[in-house]
Amino acid sequence: MEAGYTQEDLALRDEIRDFLANEFPADLRDKQLRGAPLSREDIVNWHKLLCTRGWTGIHWPVEYGGTGWTQMQRHIFQTEMAAAGAPPLLAFNIKMIGPVLYKYGSEEQKRRFLPGTLSLDIWWCQGYSEPGAGSDLAALQTRAVRDGDEYIVNGQKTWTTLAQYADWMFCLVRTDPDAARPQQGISFLLIDMNSPGIEVRPITTLDGSAPVNDVFLTDVRVPVANRIGEENQGWTCAKALLGNERTGIAQVAASKHELARLKRVASGISVPGGETLMQQDDFARRVAEVEVDLLGLEYSELRVLAAGADNPGPASSYLKIVGSGITQRLTELFVEAAGYHALPLAADAGDNIYPSWLDFAGRSAPKYFDTRKVSIFGGSNEIQRNIIAKAVLGL
Amino acid sequence: MDFSYSEEQKLLQDSIVRFLDDQYDIESRRALINSDLGFSDAHWSQFAELGLLGVAFDAEDGGFGYGSVGLMLVMEAFGRALVIEPYWSTVAFAGGALRQDTRSERRADLIGRISSGELKVASAYSEESGRYHLSHVTTGAEEASGGWRLSGRKSVVLNAGSADLLIVSARSSGGADDRDGITLFLVDRDAAGLSLQEYRTVDGFRAAEITLENVEVGADAVLGEVGGGMAILDQAEVWGILGLGAEASGVMERAYQLTVEYTKERKQFGVPISSFQVLQHRMVDMFIETEQTKSLVLMLALALQSGENQAQAASALKIQVGKAGRHIGQQAIQLHGGMGMTDEMAIGHYFKRLTAANQILGDAAHHLKHYYER
Ligand SMILES: Cc1cc2nc3c(=O)[nH]c(=O)nc-3n(C[C@H](O)[C@H](O)[C@H](O)COP(=O)(O)OP(=O)(O)OC[C@H]3O[C@@H](n4cnc5c(N)ncnc54)[C@H](O)[C@@H]3O)c2cc1C
Numbered sequence: 146m147e148a149g150y151t152q153e154d155l156a157l158r159d160e161i162r163d164f165l166a167n168e169f170p171a172d173l174r175d176k177q178l179r180g181a182p183l184s185r186e187d188i189v190n191w192h193k194l195l196c197t198r199g200w201t202g203i204h205w206p207v208e209y210g211g212t213g214w215t216q217m218q219r220h221i222f223q224t225e226m227a228a229a230g231a232p233p234l235l236a237f238n239i240k241m242i243g244p245v246l247y248k249y250g251s252e253e254q255k256r257r258f259l260p261g262t263l264s265l266d267i268w269w270c271q272g273y274s275e276p277g278a279g280s281d282l283a284a285l286q287t288r289a290v291r292d293g294d295e296y297i298v299n300g301q302k303t304w305t306t307l308a309q310y311a312d313w314m315f316c317l318v319r320t321d322p323d324a325a326r327p328q329q330g331i332s333f334l335l336i337d338m339n340s341p342g343i344e345v346r347p348i349t350t351l352d353g354s355a356p357v358n359d360v361f362l363t364d365v366r367v368p369v370a371n372r373i374g375e376e377n378q379g380w381t382c383a384k385a386l387l388g389n390e391r392t393g394i395a396q397v398a399a400s401k402h403e404l405a406r407l408k409r410v411a412s413g414i415s416v417p418g419g420e421t422l423m424q425q426d427d428f429a430r431r432v433a434e435v436e437v438d439l440l441g442l443e444y445s446e447l448r449v450l451a452a453g454a455d456n457p458g459p460a461s462s463y464l465k466i467v468g469s470g471i472t473q474r475l476t477e478l479f480v481e482a483a484g485y486h487a488l489p490l491a492a493d494a495g496d497n498i499y500p501s502w503l504d505f506a507g508r509s510a511p512k513y514f515d516t517r518k519v520s521i522f523g524g525s526n527e528i529q530r531n532i533i534a535k536a537v538l539g540l
Numbered sequence: 541m542d543f544s545y546s547e548e549q550k551l552l553q554d555s556i557v558r559f560l561d562d563q564y565d566i567e568s569r570r571a572l573i574n575s576d577l578g579f580s581d582a583h584w585s586q587f588a589e590l591g592l593l594g595v596a597f598d599a600e601d602g603g604f605g606y607g608s609v610g611l612m613l614v615m616e617a618f619g620r621a622l623v624i625e626p627y628w629s630t631v632a633f634a635g636g637a638l639r640q641d642t643r644s645e646r647r648a649d650l651i652g653r654i655s656s657g658e659l660k661v662a663s664a665y666s667e668e669s670g671r672y673h674l675s676h677v678t679t680g681a682e683e684a685s686g687g688w689r690l691s692g693r694k695s696v697v698l699n700a701g702s703a704d705l706l707i708v709s710a711r712s713s714g715g716a717d718d719r720d721g722i723t724l725f726l727v728d729r730d731a732a733g734l735s736l737q738e739y740r741t742v743d744g745f746r747a748a749e750i751t752l753e754n755v756e757v758g759a760d761a762v763l764g765e766v767g768g769g770m771a772i773l774d775q776a777e778v779w780g781i782l783g784l785g786a787e788a789s790g791v792m793e794r795a796y797q798l799t800v801e802y803t804k805e806r807k808q809f810g811v812p813i814s815s816f817q818v819l820q821h822r823m824v825d826m827f828i829e830t831e832q833t834k835s836l837v838l839m840l841a842l843a844l845q846s847g848e849n850q851a852q853a854a855s856a857l858k859i860q861v862g863k864a865g866r867h868i869g870q871q872a873i874q875l876h877g878g879m880g881m882t883d884e885m886a887i888g889h890y891f892k893r894l895t896a897a898n899q900i901l902g903d904a905a906h907h908l909k910h911y912y913e914r
Contacts, residue, residue, distance in 0.1 A: 279877055281808040304878045349883040351873075351892070357881075417673040417717045427905055477866070484671050485696045485899050488747060494739030498749055499668070510742040510895065514888075517873045518881050525877065527818060 150217070157214075158221050164198065165229040177230040179496070180508040182354065185268075185310045191232055192265035201234055201263050202243065209247045209255070210263050216450040227398030237269040237306070238262045242315045245333070245382045249374045258313075258335070272302040272316035272336070272360060273383070279304075280528050282317075283327040283380070287362060289318035289334065291369070296320075296334065298342075298365040304522070308345045308358040311338050315386075321377050333379035335371040342366075350518075352511035353492055387524065394523050395468030397443045403475045404436060406505070411482050413502040422482055435474050442467045459536035462529040469519040469526060476513040483509040543838065545613065549606065553613055555590055560621040566886040572624050573744040577702060579625040585657055587627065594655030596631060596779075597639060602652030608844035611779070612786040612837055619790025622889055624744060626662070626699035628783045630654055634661035636779025637707055637724065640772050641763055650705075662703035662729075664694035664750055665773060672902040674709070674773045675719045679752060681710035687758040688712075690725060690733075693751050698900070700748040701738040703729050708752070712767055724769040725761045732756070743896040744889065774851065780901050781854040782840050788861045788897045789833040795872045795890040796826035802876055802887070813875075822871050829864035836860045852914040855907040862904025865894035 150158070173187055195201050203219045205211020214222070226233065234240075243262050246255055261267035278285040287300025298318055308314065314336045321330030336343070342365040347355035374382050411423035411432070422428050442464065449461050480487045483506035486499060491507030499506060520526045534540040545553065563583065572579050587593050595610035597603020604610060611632060618627060635654065638661070641647035653659035670676035679692025690710050700706060706727045714721030727734065733755040736748040764772045800823055803814035813819055836857040843853040869891035873880035876887050898904060 274878070277807075279808060280813075281810075284808070350881045351883060351888045353883070357878075414671075415669060416671050417669070417676045422671075425909075427909055431905075473870075480895070480899070481903060481905060483899075484903070485666055486668075487899050488696050488741040488743075488896060490740040490742050494737070498737065498739075503668075510892075513895070514742075514892065515881075517870065517891075518878075520874060521877055521881065525874075527816075530818075 150221070154217060154221060157218055158225060161200075161222055161225045162229075165225060165231060168194065169229055169231055170194075173232070174230060177232060179504070180512060183232060188232060188235065189265050189268075192235065195234070196264045201239060201265075203234065204240060205243055205247065205263075209243075209259050220446075220450055224398040224401075227402050230402060233399075235265060235268070237271055237311075237315075238265060238267070241271060241386050242269045245315070245373060245386050248385065249333075249382050253370070254335075254373065267313055268307075268311045270305050270308045270311035270314045270338075272305055272314040274304045275301060276303050280525055282383070283331070285317055285319060285331065287316070287318045288322070289320050289332060289367070291320070292366075294369050296332075296367045296369060296372075298334070298336070298362045298367055300362050302360040302362070303358075304348070305345075305358045305360045306356060308338070308360050309347065309355075314338055314360070315373075317379055317383055320379075324377065328380040330377055331379040331383065332376050333373045333382040334367050335373065336362075336365065336367050337371075340365050340367070351514035353490075354515075395442055395446050395464040396472055396519075397439065397446055397468065400439055400468070400471050400475060401443075403472075404432070404439060407432060407475060407478055407482065410479070410502075410505050414482060428478075428481070432478060435471055435478070438467065439471055442471060459532050462524075462532045465523060466526050466529050472519050473513075473516050476509070476516045479505060479509040480513045545609075549609070549613060552591065552595070552606075552610075553617065556592065556614060556617045559586060559590065560617060560623070564621040564623065566622075566889065569622060569624055569744075569889075573740070578740070578746045579702070583623075583625050584660075587625065588655070588657030591655075592627070593631060593657055594651070596635060597651045597655060601639070601648045602655050604655070608779075608782055608841040611783055612841045615783045615786035616790040616793075616834075616837070619787035619792075619893075620794045622791065622794075622886075622893055626660060626702055626746075628780070628787065629662045629699040629703070630660045632783025633776050633780035634663050634707055637663065637763065637772050637776035639779075640775055659705060660699070660703045661705045661707060662697055662700040663707040663776065664697045664700065665707075665709050665776075666695050666697070668693065668695045670695070672906045673717065674777060675722065675770055676717050677709050677711045677722050678716050679708065679710045681712040681723050681725065683712075684756065687756060688723075688725065688761065690727070690752045690755040690757065693749065695749055696747050697750050698741075698745065698747045700729070700736055700750060701746050705729060706734075706750075707763060709769055709773060714767075719770045721767050722769040722773070723766050724763040724772055725757055726763055727752075727755060727757055727761065741896060743892040745896070777901055778840070778844065778850045778854040781858050782837070782844060784897055784900060785833065785837045785840065785857040785861050788865055788894060789830065789837050791890050791893050791897070792826070792830040792833055792864060792868045795868050795887065795894070796823060796830055798887050798890070799823055799826065799872045799875050802879070806877075806879075819875055822875060826868045826871055829868055833857075833860050833864050852911065855902075855911050855914050858902055858907045859904045859911070862898040862907070865897055866904075869894040 202211030203214055203222055207213035246258055275285050289296040289298045316334045316336050317331055318334055319330050320332040324330030342363040344361040346359045348357045349355045412421050414422040416422055446464055486503050486506035487510045496507050591604050592614050594603040595606050595614055599605040638650050665674050682689045706729055708725045708727050709722055711721055712723040733753045735751045738748040741747050803819055804812050806813050840853045840857045843850045872887050873891050879885050880887055
């Protein structure tokens with residue numbers, strides 16, 4: 146047993162630090178510090194910058210333009226990125242569709258889609274969930290009927306994150322409604338968001354933003370050539386992708402960043418009586434509790450990584466449960482730190498009604514509201530517990 | 541022991557419920573939030589007609605005479621419907637201060653006008669660095685030509701923009717955190733030198749940052765004793781917590797009921813999700829927390845009647861509101877799944893109100909910390 150990184154790991158870490166210190170644009174850094182929303186352009190430009198370094202395909206094999214990094218190196222990259230407050234890579238492209246393309250796609254599909262996926266010239270969105278198919282994804286109803294070289298697709302997807310920015314959607318559709326098991330009649334299609342018959346309607350969420358959408362598909366024609374894998378075998382790709390979606394969902398590095406920010410903020414708040422908020426026993430205790438859980442999570446994740454398995458397996462479901470809980474508790478503590486200054490709606494009051502020691506306050510409540518989602522999406526925490534109960538405990 | 545409402549009180553409750561069922565759905569509430577005023581003047585007049593504005597005040601002051609129980613009854617119903625009118629500010633907190641006015645003529649005048657719907661009052665008790673300590677007052681009060689001159693800033697003054705009158709705490713002597721030396725003033729919202737920066741709050745209400753620059757008021761603007769404002773504020777805080785706690789108990793009740801209704805209708809894996817035992821137990825816990833909250837509301841209402849142990853009862857309630865409110869709000873969203881994250885569903889607005897309730901007049905951590913000093 147041995148802790149510590151290899152020489153190569155350390156060299157990579159220094160290179161990444163250097164890059165972030167010198168090339169992470171100041172305006173983007175500032176937006177991230179303030180927790181301000183990023184535009185499509187912000188995200189695309191940042192991606193392209195990372196792409197010029199060859200650092201977007203962090204899960205991908207070298208032959209497809211990936212870094213070919215070990216799990217540990219990828220971990221280092223993500224940790225350094227989060228520590229610097231850099232926006233993460235677009236998961237839909239890098240973690241989700243990319244691996245499906247190079248594992249299950251045809252040569253032609255790889256050639257056509259992989260480069261743009263890596264550089265974000267193609268922005269992907271995830272068309273899985275439907276109004277009637279959330280936790281029970283296999284119940285999806287969106288129908289694709291074969292018509293010569295094309296499918297005609299009808300149905301509705303929902304909760305589609307950033308569909309308003311997307312060029313393409315990877316989409317689960319039902320091609321055989323009579324299959325013996327619902328999982329068996331599903332196919333995996335790539336759909337051009339500019340196709341006639343697609344309508345994207347924003348859904349306003351609790352923080353007042355509209356990051357998710359309903360996507361209506363009416364007689365949308367999709368070339369059969371855009372199907373990945375065999376007809377009715379889409380569930381295999383769908384599941385592989387979900388496995389990838391859940392890795393890294395623990396958000397250790399991002400939570401470390403938030404924890405440090407919380408401590409900084411709480412040290413700047415003075416409480417009548419002379420102490421700072423961070424010096425107050427009861428507040429410090431709750432921050433410490435989160436920190437201890439986060440340390441446990443960090444080492445849990447390292448154990449999973451060190452085991453080296455390509456697919457971390459059902460045990461890793463607990464990383465998502467613990468990680469989402471920590472993310473959420475941190476947002477609660479920011480609201481608590483803000484006190485009644487969490488009440489003004491920043492979108493209305495403006496960001497600058499308070500002095501700098503309170504400049505986090507305006508975003509604290511919206512962030513808290515919005516972060517409730519992390520225990521719902523990516524397989525809800527109840528579903529993760531069901532998985533562990535079945536697959537790990539054998540219940 | 542009899543904890544039931546009297547016949548008259550039941551009638552009152554029925555009329556409130558009827559009014560709210562009639563007029564207060566989530567869509568019309570949304571329209572009110574987005575209107576200039578932020579609530580409905582017509583509703584306010586109806587509150588007056590139904591007797592809700594005077595419910596908690598003594599009959600001799602022009603009120604309805606139901607005291608703390610009356611306030612509890614109204615605000616619990618308001619919580620269930622997420623009423624957006626500035627009732628709490630005027631009747632619960634400001635009312636809790638004004639009822640202590642020893643100048644009986646002025647008291648009857650103000651309370652009479654509140655009860656008839658003519659007067660709305662907001663209370664400027666919090667400052668930027670106060671962190672829930674009402675005794676942290678840096679806004680200055682200087683004696684000037686037979687009256688007082690006030691200067692300073694007040695933070696997150698709830699419903700200040702629609703108020704006619706403000707109760708302002710200011711320091712007439714002593715240091716920033718001394719309990720002595722705080723004086724309360726009745727100041728016209730339109731007074732020269734007083735400016736408001738109004739905004740919406742995260743839960744759809746209105747509040748303002750207030751700046752006072754040499755605001756001149758007469759000697760007769762003082763509420764209570766010069767330098768003795770803290771005693772009045774303490775008592776107003778207890779009334780405020782009763783109102784907020786009663787409202788929160790109504791919000792909680794509706795939140796768990798909406799969740800039960802939703803999970804019975806929502807089907808996944810071919811069955812209503814309410815059939816999953818793990819979700820059933822969550823909803824049972826939400827129910828239990830609601831009942832516990834209602835009990836502490838009742839305890840405080842009775843403490844205000846008897847005059848015993850009010851401050852600690854108020855802290856107990858506020859701790860429960862913070863703790864249970866957070867738990868119920870979070871679970872309500874979780875059990876709604878993605879639908880819980882939408883602005884469209886009512887449940888999110890219940891969650892937000894429960895969140896805000898913890899940030900007003902001291903969160904659970906604040907009251908836990910000071911519980912044994914009370
Ligand atoms: C902000 C956000 C972004 C999203 N982005 C995308 C996206 O880009 N693409 C996409 O395809 N989807 C996306 N989703 C959808 C997400 O995957 C679903 O919300 C999730 O699968 C839950 O489904 P549901 O919302 O229908 O909730 P439901 O499945 O209706 O669940 C409601 C509640 O019931 C519980 N429950 C359900 N089944 C069980 C069970 N068997 N045992 C115990 N409890 C159970 C759930 O845990 C939850 O608490 C997003 C969701 C959100 C909130």
